[in-house]
Amino acid sequence: xxxxxxxxxxxxxxxxxxxxxxxxxxxxxxxxxxxxxxxxxxxxxxxxxxxxxxxxxxxxxxxxxxxxxxxxxxxxxxxxxxxxxxxxxxxxxxxxxxxxxxxxxxxxxxxxxxxxxxxxxxxxxxxxxxxxxxxxxxxxxxxxxxxxxxxxxxxxxxxxxxxxxxxxxxxxxxxxxxxxxxxxxxxxxxxxxxxxxxxxxxxxxxxxxxxxxxxxxxxxxxxxxxxxxxxxxxxxxxxxxxxxxxxxxxxxxxxxxxxxxxxxxxxxxxxxxxxxxxxxxxxxxxxxxxxxxxxxxxxxxxxxxxxxxxxxxxxxxxxxxxxxxxxxxxxxxxxxxxxxxxxxxxxxxxxxxxxxxxxxxxxxxxxxxxxxxxxxx
Numbered sequence: 001x002x003x004x005x006x007x008x009x010x011x012x013x014x015x016x017x018x019x020x021x022x023x024x025x026x027x028x029x030x031x032x033x034x035x036x037x038x039x040x041x042x043x044x045x046x047x048x049x050x051x052x053x054x055x056x057x058x059x060x061x062x063x064x065x066x067x068x069x070x071x072x073x074x075x076x077x078x079x080x081x082x083x084x085x086x087x088x089x090x091x092x093x094x095x096x097x098x099x100x101x102x103x104x105x106x107x108x109x110x111x112x113x114x115x116x117x118x119x120x121x122x123x124x125x126x127x128x129x130x131x132x133x134x135x136x137x138x139x140x141x142x143x144x145x146x147x148x149x150x151x152x153x154x155x156x157x158x159x160x161x162x163x164x165x166x167x168x169x170x171x172x173x174x175x176x177x178x179x180x181x182x183x184x185x186x187x188x189x190x191x192x193x194x195x196x197x198x199x200x201x202x203x204x205x206x207x208x209x210x211x212x213x214x215x216x217x218x219x220x221x222x223x224x225x226x227x228x229x230x231x232x233x234x235x236x237x238x239x240x241x242x243x244x245x246x247x248x249x250x251x252x253x254x255x256x257x258x259x260x261x262x263x264x265x266x267x268x269x270x271x272x273x274x275x276x277x278x279x280x281x282x283x284x285x286x287x288x289x290x291x292x293x294x295x296x297x298x299x300x301x302x303x304x305x306x307x308x309x310x311x312x313x314x315x316x317x318x319x320x321x322x323x324x325x326x327x328x329x330x331x332x333x334x335x336x337x338x339x340x341x342x343x344x345x346x347x348x349x350x351x352x353x354x355x356x357x358x359x360x361x362x363x364x365x366x367x368x369x370x371x372x373x374x375x376x377x
Contacts, residue, residue: 003031003089005079005126006339007072008096009115011169011242012191012300013043013050014205016075019335020083020090023343028154032083033332036075042067046098050242061100061114068098069119076124087125094342094366095120095130096334102241104142110134111143121369128369129342135366136352141359144239148174148184149353150337155326161293163286164323165311166334167191167301170241171282175290183289184356185236188229188281189245190301194274196247201267210306213275216268225253226277232284237358250274275307283314294319302330341365 002024009016015035022029038046046064049056076093080086097113104111117130133143151164151174164174171190175183191206198207207213231240258264265273278301286295295318301307302322312320322330341351350362 002091002343003085004091004339004343005076005093006096006335006337006342007076007093008334008338009038009068009072009098010299010334011099012195012206013038013046013098013169014195014300016072017332017335018075018079019332019339020079020085021336021339023340027327028336028340030328030332030336031085032079033329033335034075034079034082035331036071036078038071042071050100051246065114065116066119068114069116070123072097072115073120073123076120076126090126092127092129092342092346093120093124094132094338094340094345095128096132096338097130099241101243102144102239103243104137104239109137111137117367117369121371125371127346127371129345129366130369131367132338132341132351132365135363136357136359139352139354139359139361139363141352141354141357142237142239143357145172145174145184145186145356146341146352146365147172147334147337148182148356149351150333150340151184152176152182152353153340154328154336155296155323161290163290163293163295165282165286165295165297165299167278167282167297167299167304167307168334169195170245171278171299171301172239173282173285173289175293177290177293181355182353183236184353185285186239187285188232188240189274189278190299191278191304192242192245193250194271194278194304194307197250197267197271197274200247201271206300207271207275207304207306210275210304210309212268213271213306216266216270216272218273218276219257219265219269222253222257222265222270222273223277223280225256226273227280232281237356239357275304276310279307279310279314282311286315286318292318294321296321296323296326298323298328298330298333300331
């Protein structure tokens with residue numbers, strides 16, 4: 001079997017998603033999946049760097065790089081051990097890592113994912129392909145989103161126009177119109193603001209099934225202020241992250257609402273407004289680029305029934321479903337994608353879509369970290 005493992009921890013930082021994929025099967029076959037939660041102390045230290053002041057101690061970052069590499073290795077080993085797959089049967093691991101910063105808006109643009117692939121290779125004894133985004137940025141691209149190329153191969157249809165919506169911490173869309181070139185971009189926040197608000201007011205990592213939001217009502221004043229964000233009006237290619245859409249960004253807009261003299265929205269009302277904000281930004285992007293397309297959702301947001309209902313209301317009459325209807329578990333589409341990218345890198349094939357990221361051309365992405373004792377010659 002042509003087995004590869006994909007690993008990713010997204011902007012939400014809720015878990016390391018792992019998938020073992022057989023690419024010799026037609027269509028591809030997902031052999032095993034697993035979500036490995038971060039150890040709480042590690043997650044807290046990572047969050048303190050991501051959401052804290054701009055400066056962080058180099059020693060702290062260096063140690064996190066190694067510790068996250070260890071966590072990714074453990075997730076890979078737990079996946080293949082649990083599935084009864086001998087490590088020797090895995091051709092390679094594609095590791096996205098954990099994004100520390102994504103600042104393609106700076107004079108010297110960069111994107112930075114940590115989770116040392118050398119550590120993963122040493123602990124698993126499996127060749128690792130990692131650092132997928134930086135070559136695209138070096139070529140003048142956004143470095144994100146990358147998954148549209150995978151979506152194109154896995155989900156394109158001659159029967160209908162489709163939009164694949166990945167709702168992680170940040171949301172992005174892939175436009176798959178019949179007879180048209182691949183397109184895709186980040187639309188804005190996905191779960192990130194909703195998760196942060198739920199943690200603050202409920203002590204829970206996310207709003208299960210949208211229950212918290214369901215207790216409130218969308219505040220039109222706040223929604224208007226959230227939508228008044230220049231990023232949302234930019235033309236693609238574009239990408240974003242928690243560097244923009246974070247708690248401080250939300251607090252600025254809440255303060256502006258309070259300064260108007262009206263009653264401040266309740267915590268539940270804010271959550272309902274954040275739900276509708278995510279749904280509205282996605283629906284506007286879909287309507288602008290593929291108004292009649294069927295919408296298929298993947299990522300953690302696919303489990304939020306309230307969010308899906310809000311999206312369906314705004315995107316009507318377009319159909320809204322999850323990628324489960326297309327044969328792939330919405331929780332693991334990105335993990336499968338990075339297994340796919342690892343395979344392409346080892347074969348010397350490009351993994352970027354310049355029309356999506358804005359790079360000067362398609363590139364072979366990722367560095368290769370060979371398993372101990374392997375002579376590529």
